Amino acid sequence: MPAPLYEAKNTAFRWIEENADWLSEFDLEIWRYAEPAWREYKSARAYVELLRRHNFDIEVGSGGMPTAFVASWGTGRPVLGAYAEYDAVPGNSQEPVPYRKPREGMHPWAAGHTDPHSMLGVAALSGVLAAKYAMEKHGLRATLRFFGEPAEKVCGSKPVHAAKGYYDGFDAFIAYHPSYYPKGTNTVAWETHCGSYWSCVFTFECVEPERWIDRSLFPDVGGTHAAARCPGAIDALCLMYTMTKYTKEAMFPHTGSWSLNEFILVGGDATADNLPPRFAQIQYAWRSPTLGIQEQIYRVLVNNAKRAAEATGCRASVRWVTKTRVGLPNLTVSRVAYDNLELVGPPRYSEAARAFAREIQRNLGLEPMEDPFIDDVERVIPPEEYESKFRLALPEWQRNFTSDDYVEYTWHAPTVRLYTARPRLRPPTPDYAYPAWADNALGGRPEIVDPGMFVAGKVIAATILDLVTYPALLEQAWVEFRERTGGGIGGQHWVAPLLPADFAPPIDLRWPEYITTVRGEEWWIPTPNLDAYHLL
Known part of the structure; x- marks a missing residue:
């Protein structure tokens, strides 16, 4: 040296x-x-x-x-x-x-x-x-x-x-x-080197629950609470969750060390009343060694989201969190x-x-x-x-x-x-x-x-x-x-960023965080009174 x-x-x-x-x-x-x-x-x-x-x-x-x-x-x-x-x-x-x-x-x-x-x-x-x-x-x-x-x-x-x-x-x-x-x-x-990680959030919204059932069938037109309600956003989320568990076996063969995980960001935003939960969100994150496998997994997820929304009187949308390439x-x-x-x-x-x-x-x-x-x-x-x-x-x-x-x-x-x-x-x-x-x-x-x-x-x-x-x-x-x-930036084998230049970072989603309330600083789940919990 x-x-x-x-x-x-x-x-x-x-x-x-x-x-x-x-x-x-x-x-x-x-x-x-x-x-x-x-x-x-x-x-x-x-x-x-x-x-x-x-x-x-x-x-x-x-x-x-x-x-x-x-x-x-x-x-x-x-x-x-x-x-x-x-x-x-x-x-x-x-x-x-x-x-x-x-x-x-x-x-x-x-x-x-x-x-x-x-x-x-x-x-x-x-x-x-x-x-x-x-x-x-x-x-x-x-x-x-x-x-x-x-x-x-x-x-x-x-x-x-x-x-x-x-x-x-x-x-x-x-x-x-x-x-x-x-x-x-x-x-x-x-x-x-490391492989690819993609993540997106599927949102289910029950926008028009009144269209779910023919109201002329009600014995009492004012008896909404006695009628069958529109399933709504929680049921859509649950169907998305279970369908994805069932179809995970068909996403890709058990090779290549791929994985799929989920996280419920919003669980319905409704109390236990006979009203349809209007809004729910579930995040999926999946990793695999190739971008082709990533695309295949996403196709199955999108299909599941559409079917879950259709079955529950909801509309579905997707919000990307991230898309990475593989390591070079x-x-x-x-x-x-x-x-x-x-x-x-x-x-x-x-x-x-x-x-x-x-x-x-x-x-x-x-x-x-x-x-x-x-x-x-x-x-x-x-x-x-x-x-x-x-x-x-x-x-x-x-x-x-x-x-x-x-x-x-x-x-x-x-x-x-x-x-x-x-x-x-x-x-x-x-x-x-x-x-x-x-x-x-x-x-x-x-x-x-x-x-x-x-x-x-x-x-x-x-x-x-x-x-x-x-x-x-x-x-x-x-x-x-x-x-x-294959020639450097822009070359034959070069892979460009997978997100668009105008991508809006998902900073507004309901990520876990510390919050300040009248009780002081807390985790987003309030600090519990452990004496009130009883193990089953």
């Missing part, structure tokens, strides 16, 4: 080490906010205020999304991008303690961080800030852009940013995610990042981290283990080894697996997908599954999160500095990009 680049990387590494305390506290701040998709108001504001203090220019509310932002620093080429995510997951409220304890004063099924995205965002933030300060000190020129990407759990913001042109004109992107996958905790994705590999930038991961080395975990993990095991009635974490959390794993293990369960034809909306970046510039460890507990037997609260509690402990977070920050910073210093690396990455897309 040439001396100037060596010094620049050392400057970046020292910056992270010297600023680790407040970066760690910022991670905990985001973790404690635990704000769900499209409602990350405090988290986004905290990032924006911090980045402004570090002299970034900020566009707040980018793409028409109130909790999204784009932060820019520097001038000229190359233009390099990274991002933060910060949404939490409903139903995962947990204090950072070694036993199950949802947050006090909140509904027990409020949101909490699972992956955790708090670690994801602060790792990327650390890397971008460290690279910025190293570039200033060593006279390096480039443009750094840092995106605030809300609603990743519904793959919400990146397809919107892509459709509206925010990813155009970049030279490379760095995507990061904490990893607890046993076959590859500290590595980079290689040929197999770029081994050139992936190799650059992996080389920097080897340079930095794997995370190391203290006895304090292991002691906390053992306490969870003890509280679950397990024998505490000398090493309570899964294998390989302290080992850098070559990407070829990771790829080989990762593909053991996949059919040969399948090139993409699971989903994440970082894939949107991959079609606009060469992109690396970096992983560093977020330790998971070692199971005592192969069939044992730890409860979700245990993993969630680990994500709120600095002694467990910080090692992998700061390794990732250093790797991101070093990778940025390599791409700034060596134009030939970027040119090689773009040669590969053009080969894979």
